[in-house]
Amino acid sequence: MEKSSIRCIFFLLFVSAAAVSRMNAASSGGEVEDEHEFDYEKNGAKGPKNWGKLKPEWKLCGEGKMQSPIDLFHDRVRLVSNTGMLNEDYHPSNAVLKNRGHDMMLKFEHGAGSIEINDMQYELGQLHWHSPSEHTINGKRFALELHMVHESKNGSLAVVTVLYKIGRPDGFLGSLEKELRAVSDEHEGENNIGVIDARKVKLVSRKYYQYIGSLTTPPCTQNVLWTVLRKV
Template identity: 35%
Template sequence: MKKHSILTMSCLIAAACQAGLALAADKPHWRYSGPHGPEHWSTLDPEFKVCATGKNQSPINLTAAVEGELAPLALHYRPAGASVVNDGHSVQVNYQPGSYITLDGEPFELKQFHFHTPSENLIQGESFPLEGHFVHADKNGSLAVIAVMFKEGKANQALASIWPHIPTKAGETATLQQPVDASQILPQAQDYYRFSGSLTTPPCSEGVRWLVMKSPQTLSEKQISDLMKIIKHSNNRPVQPLNGRVVVAS
């Protein structure tokens, strides 16, 4: 990612800290379908042009990965206070400071996690009912996202403490009464894919380090349907071309 001014980096972090990695201000408004849908994002604002011109866009179909010497995930998560936001694009849990991952020798603080249904990234062409994005930022504003897939199955107890408190109306926020432990939402088997990508919503900024967990978690059919009733629409960007990028697998 190119060097940015402090102001620009602050804006980028603010953008990533909105549901779906979206900008805080929906100006101009974008959607997941119709004339303001993904195929038109680049035309809605000059700042969104990279949605069409970028060569390292996310999400992608994870195929033909190269086996590499990826370091084990260095997670330093701890239970923390949190709030859950319905912004009309996604459902997002804002995480209080103190949890981070170490990546490429640098700490990346967990800012928030949010959900896309169905999944945005595909694994060997397979789509999942839900994908969680755990968004981290380092001291310079560079971003790293851990993506977790969810398949239908046993109810997810870690999400069960969050789901009842999701606001049903867009624009509303609810403070969670109990601390959230983000580490419990990630799979125990922590092999992953890594690639260079972008935000998956406008402005589609590139330079984001993506870590996609190989092992999916489960959630019940009711948990899936309850979330869909709140979001009211699919909120996944279609997969983007690899353009020669290499996907490395641990």
């Protein structure tokens, strides 16, 4: 085979691999799913302080000026009275539950409806939980944090966040207890768990914090619209 043909095939394979990589990132809301590439060890070589050095495309993790999570410190919060309710239009959809090591992710196979925030429509692609919470309020950290990751038609990301404390059972989490236990000890464990209705996540609060930040895992993409419900 001629060298030019070999180079052409190699280029096509490279482009295909890059395209698959982009598709995987898009399906998870732009986040990297392979935890082997990074970790949360505070002073570790692959810990948060070094994320920006691990790959050129992750440089925002170290250099970005709008990085999440943040402390929602009340002295810095500005009250806006005309924002209104979050207008969600979710519907049942088939979902896969995956233990990504750093979180539990529920990925919807064909989308699960949308939400309207600030007159912009965002489609719900996946949701996941971090424990303990990533965001804090006046320095207080919570037991659990839910991220509902949405994307608009122009590629803008919006994350709606619910914070949890230890107390009475949560209906949505309770309905998934069996499935969560099944993958809790399996790193990268994944189960198709059938139809899930995102409407069971009760976004009932008219009060919420909102700011422009980033993804909280590599590549730490910025200009993400965060809406953190005030009701815990």
